[in-house]
Amino acid sequence: xxxxxxxxxxxxEIQESELIxxxxxxxxxxxxxxxxxxGRVLSISGGTFAKTMLINAGVxxxxxxxxxxxxxxxxxxxxxxxxxxSSRVLLLIDINSMVPIFLTESGWPAIVQGQNxxxxxxxxxxxxxxxxxxxxIETSGHGGKFPSGINVGKIVDLETGSYxxxxxVNPQRLRFVSVISSHRKYNNNQxxxxxxxxxxxxxxxxVKGFNKIR
Numbered sequence: 700x701x702x703x704x705x706x707x708x709x710x711x712e713i714q715e716s717e718l719i720x721x722x723x724x725x726x727x728x729x730x731x732x733x734x735x736x737x738g739r740v741l742s743i744s745g746g747t748f749a750k751t752m753l754i755n756a757g758v759x760x761x762x763x764x765x766x767x768x769x770x771x772x773x774x775x776x777x778x779x780x781x782x783x784x785s786s787r788v789l790l791l792i793d794i795n796s797m798v799p800i801f802l803t804e805s806g807w808p809a810i811v812q813g814q815n816x817x818x819x820x821x822x823x824x825x826x827x828x829x830x831x832x833x834x835x836i837e838t839s840g841h842g843g844k845f846p847s848g849i850n851v852g853k854i855v856d857l858e859t860g861s862y863x864x865x866x867x868v869n870p871q872r873l874r875f876v877s878v879i880s881s882h883r884k885y886n887n888n889q890x891x892x893x894x895x896x897x898x899x900x901x902x903x904x905x906v907k908g909f910n911k912i913r
Contacts, residue, residue, distance in 0.1 A: 734880040736760050740873050741785065750793035750815060752776070752870060756878065757784040765844060767879045773850030773867035774798070774838060775876050786878075790870050791851070792816060799841035800851055800864075804834045811836065811851060811864050818855065819864040832856035836864050846879060 738756030756762050758781050768775040768788045776796060780787040789796055796813040809824040824830070834854040840847030852864040 734761065736762060736878045736880060737875060738786075738878070739875055743790075743870055750790045750813065750870075751779070752788040752790055752873075752876070753785055754788060754876060754878075755785050757782045757786050759783055761880055762786045762878055763880065767845045767849070768876050769849060769879065770868050770873050770876050773852070774845065775868055775870060775873070777844065778878065788876070791819060791866060791868075792870070797822075798845060798851065799839045800836045801839040802828070802830055802834050802854070803837055804831050805829065808839055808841065817866060817869075819852065819866065821862050821864060824862075830854045830856070830862045 736756055738754040738760070741753040741755050744751045744753075752768075752775070754768075762778060762781050764778050764781055766778045768777060774791060776788045776790040776793070778786050779789040791798065791811070791813055792815060793813045794815050798811050799808065800811050801808045805828060807825055807828040807830070809828075810822040811819040812822055814820055821830075832854055836851040836853065838845040838847055838849040838851060850867045852866045855863045855865045857863060
């Protein structure tokens with residue numbers, strides 16, 4: 700009986716922590732006309748040639764290749780492959796990931812590229828720019844793939860005259876992410892298990908892997 704109670708207590712703690720994460724995610728959603736699809740993280744690939752994440756939302760939920768993926772802390776990556784009920788996300792840390800950004804204090808535009816590690820490389824930054832250590836980096840919206848104003852990370856001064864960006868998001872700690880979609884309309888009368896358009900102000904939401912949280 701004691702063992703059963705401990706198991707129930709542990710399950711309750713996990714559900715409580717997931718609820719906290721979901722509430723943070725809800726508060727971070729851009730309040731625009733975008734459709735937001737939320738899914739559970741199934742796995743993260745740490746291979747030499749690809750840094751990706753698998754989530755349990757796919758074509759049937761409205762996921763499309765190229766859509767941005769965010770967490771409560773900032774940008775996670777973008778969709779690179781979609782199946783019927785799951786999708787693969789290219790993480791910002793992957794060397795193939797390049798995102799247009801701007802430095803929020805000094806105002807300079809640039810590109811961040813993954814290095815298969817926790818730090819991103821700054822590219823195409825003007826020679827006149829002098830980044831500030833700890834300066835926040837956000838998406839610029841250039842190119843139209845990523846909405847502007849999404850947190851990416853902070854400038855890290857290596858004291859060698861070069862600068863890198865420390866990620867705002869640690870992918871290894873994520874259990875839920877949201878995909879930003881502007882390519883379809885959501886029917887308010889539609890109630891489908893498996894995804895939640897989080898911008899709708901409902902009394903409860905139905906999110907993949909997490910049942911009806913009030």
